[in-house]
Structure formats: C-alpha cells, structure tokens
Amino acid sequence: MLNKQDIINIMTEQQLSGGDYWITAGAGLVMHGIKTETRDIDIGCTTRLAELLISSGAKYRVLETGERKIVINDLIEVFENWLVDDIMEIDGLCVASIQSIRKQKVELDRQKDWDDIKLIDEYIEKKYMFRIAILQNAVGLPLPTYQSAGAAGMDICAAINGDLIIPPRERVLVPTGLVIALPPDCEAQIRPRSGLALKHGITVLNAPGTIDADYRGEVSVLLINHGKESYTVKRGDRIAQMVVHKFERVEWIEVEGISRDETLRGAGGYGSTKN
Numbered sequence: 001m002l003n004k005q006d007i008i009n010i011m012t013e014q015q016l017s018g019g020d021y022w023i024t025a026g027a028g029l030v031m032h033g034i035k036t037e038t039r040d041i042d043i044g045c046t047t048r049l050a051e052l053l054i055s056s057g058a059k060y061r062v063l064e065t066g067e068r069k070i071v072i073n074d075l076i077e078v079f080e081n082w083l084v085d086d087i088m089e090i091d092g093l094c095v096a097s098i099q100s101i102r103k104q105k106v107e108l109d110r111q112k113d114w115d116d117i118k119l120i121d122e123y124i125e126k127k128y129m130f131r132i133a134i135l136q137n138a139v140g141l142p143l144p145t146y147q148s149a150g151a152a153g154m155d156i157c158a159a160i161n162g163d164l165i166i167p168p169r170e171r172v173l174v175p176t177g178l179v180i181a182l183p184p185d186c187e188a189q190i191r192p193r194s195g196l197a198l199k200h201g202i203t204v205l206n207a208p209g210t211i212d213a214d215y216r217g218e219v220s221v222l223l224i225n226h227g228k229e230s231y232t233v234k235r236g237d238r239i240a241q242m243v244v245h246k247f248e249r250v251e252w253i254e255v256e257g258i259s260r261d262e263t264l265r266g267a268g269g270y271g272s273t274k275n
Helices: 004-014 025-032 047-055 098-108 111-127 194-200
Strands: 021-024 041-045 059-062 068-071 076-080 087-090 093-096 131-134 154-157 164-166 171-181 186-191 202-204 209-211 219-225 231-233 238-246
Touching: 004 025, 004 041, 004 093, 021 025, 021 098, 025 041, 025 093, 025 098, 025 111, 041 047, 047 059, 047 068, 047 076, 093 098, 098 111, 154 171, 164 171, 164 219, 186 219, 194 202, 209 219, 219 238
Parallel strands: 021 093, 041 076
Antiparallel strands: 021 041, 059 068, 068 076, 087 093, 131 171, 154 238, 164 231, 171 219, 186 209, 186 238, 202 219
C-alpha cells in the first residue's frame, strides 16, 4: 500500500510535465488527505502526454470510449483525458480537485466508489463547517449570537478584564477572545452596532473590518469614539456585529481599453447624477 509520501516519491521520479497530468481516484484522495493509503496510482493525462508515453515504449490499450489506458509500471496507470474539472497543486504534484474525483466516482458507480464518495462527503462537511475556539480571556462569555430570527449580524462581546475607557476622538483595539475558521469561500465582516453609534458615537473605525478565511488569530475590534464624552467598555459588552458572507474571487482579463460608450453613464463620476 502507498501513503502520501510514497506517491510523492514515485511521481517525482517520473518527471511528468505539469499541466499534462493529474493524480486522481484513490491516489488523489490520499493526496487530499481523505484517505491514508492506496494500492496504486491512477493518473489522468492529456493526449499530448499520452502520445509521449506511447512513443517512449509504454504499453497501452484502447478503451471502449476510444481513449487509451497506458501502463507505466505495476504501480502507475494513466488514462487519457480522464474526467477532470479542476486541477490543483499539492506538494509539487498536479492533483484533480476533490469535486472532480467525486464526479468521477459517481460515473464509475461501483460499490467501492460509493464508499469513497461517502468519505469525500464526510470530509467536505467537516472541512467546510464554521469553527470557533474560545481563548482564555473569553471564557464565560457568549458566542457570537443572533439577537433575532431575521438578524444578519451576530453580536460579539469585549473579552477584557476590568473597564476600558475610550476618550473622545481616540481609538482602541478591543479583543474578543475568539478564533474562527471559515470555509474558503467566506469572509466575516465586523460592523458597528447602531445603538452604540447613535447614543454614544462609538463605531468600528475600519468598518467593515474583514476577517479572511485563512486568518487564525484572535478577532479584535477597532473602536473609535466620535462622541464628546469618554466611553467605558466593560467586560461582556456587545461592541460590534459579525456578518458572514460568501464571496467570489475574480481573475482579471487585461484589455486594450474599455469604451465609455458601453453604458449610458459612461465616465460620469462624482456628482454625475446631479442629486
């Protein structure tokens, strides 16, 4: 049986060109950390790589689909144009995405494939759930909490010992004692509480503050006092709201220019609506 390091060692020796192959099936699940070992290494490849392997003397046979299955050795089998939607790099190797492997398993439709699908689904559910850890300074304080059934934001509390005074026009970083782990396509925004802003002029200076999915430090809130009097923050006070959002990452396409005539507004900027 092969573990992840075995796969890395074996594939590194092959020196296959990146982008022309992708580790998939059981070996792909090992690379993703979903399984611990596999019997062999199944690889998908481009037609270009298939031709190179065959021209170098590798044995192959044509499948019912018309694609070719190439045997490099007793441990590695290569399948021409095997299903893949997305490829990622793990430890220097090209690996089919988890969703690509799951889709492949569904199409194969064997009992062992459905066993793997169950492992994949359990892994995804565990990995993508919202996790929170409570630091020592927040022990005894409530978790971020929605105050009504339709609330978008969860109130978060000050995890301080004693009182914290914010003089007028001054700012202070207030700890919450919370460490969160979000799914990769989510962010948490820290927003002001309307009551504090209205009654005392207390707001979040960098509103909305952004907590990225890969941040693993303590969540802190940057408060500023726009009021005329000092404001005292006490332990457990609800100081801000946390709103969790999904987002899309974009990839820019550079062009020669963008015509102002594409829209009715054109280049109209500040004051262009005359209202």
